[in-house]
Amino acid sequence: AQSVTQLDSQVPVFEEAPVELRCNYSSSVSVYLFWYVQYPNQGLQLLLKYLSGSTLVESINGFEAEFNKSQTSFHLRKPSVHISDTAEYFCAVTLNTGFQKLVFGTGTRLLVSP
């Protein structure tokens, strides 16, 4: 079975500062990895995903995540955050044998202050 750990439940940061949201996973088989973002009272939106190939993946709004197989991590980073990045961020995995259910971490609330 797969599991995902997001150790930081909340990360406060000032606007324009860099941020890293941590994600570690556990699986005995290869997985696909995802980051989703949830704004208040909204559904989840896919931010970025790692399927194969380059271990560094980027989103259109400046986030990036790096897959590290040896450390079983998929940390999310942004060099300079905006107030509008305030949201809940979820890391998730699924088996790479065919998309089925997602296993989510408990989420990290990013709070960006001016």
Place this chain on the structure above:
Amino acid sequence: NAGVMQNPRHLVRRRGQEARLRCSPMKGHSHVYWYRQLPEEGLKFMVYLQKENIIDESGMPKERFSAEFPKEGPSILRIQQVVRGDSAAYFCASSPPGTIPEAFFGQGTRLTVV
């Protein structure tokens, strides 16, 4: 192409009543997933359906909960004799046929049991 549509967005039920949550997947998507998000927790997988078939219901409570995805019409998550502990946000996601590893989420139904 409309996104995943869930209705109602908010649902209030008294203890003992039935709750019916609807999910219309994106056009062309034949796979539907239901997740539950309890307050301050991540999303937990409940059930994975394809048209007229339940593929994986390992996350469904054994009693009072059922799901269907008929040949025509939306997917329905049904909760009978609701209790206060059923209060949560219920999210539906859909994905296209094949092995494209991506799911698109609806905005959720927030169920409150009073």
